[in-house]
C-alpha cells in the first residue's frame with residue numbers, strides 16, 4: 240500500500256475510489272436481485288456473493304489509500320462513523 244500511495248496522485252486514487260464504488264453498487268444490486276429471485280439471473284447466489292466480497296475489498300482498499308494520501312486519521316473516520324451509526328440506529332428505533 241505504501242508504494243501505491245507514493246506513486247499515484249490523489250486524483251488517481253480518487254478516480255480509483257469512484258470506479259470501485261460504482262462496481263460495488265453494481266455488485267450489491269446484483270446480489271440483491273439474485274437473492275430475491277423474483278427477476279431471474281444466470282448468476283448463482285455464491286457467485287453474486289463472491290463478487291460482492293471482492294468489491295467491498297476493492298472499495299476498502301481504495302478508501303484506505305485516499306485516507307492515507309490525504310492524511311485523514313483513523314480516529315477522525317471512527318468518530319464520524321460512530322456518529323453516523325448512532326444516527327442510523329436512532330432512525331430505525333424511531334421508525335423514520
Ligand SMILES: [Mg+2]
Pocket residue numbers: 259262293294297
Ligand atoms: Mg472492483
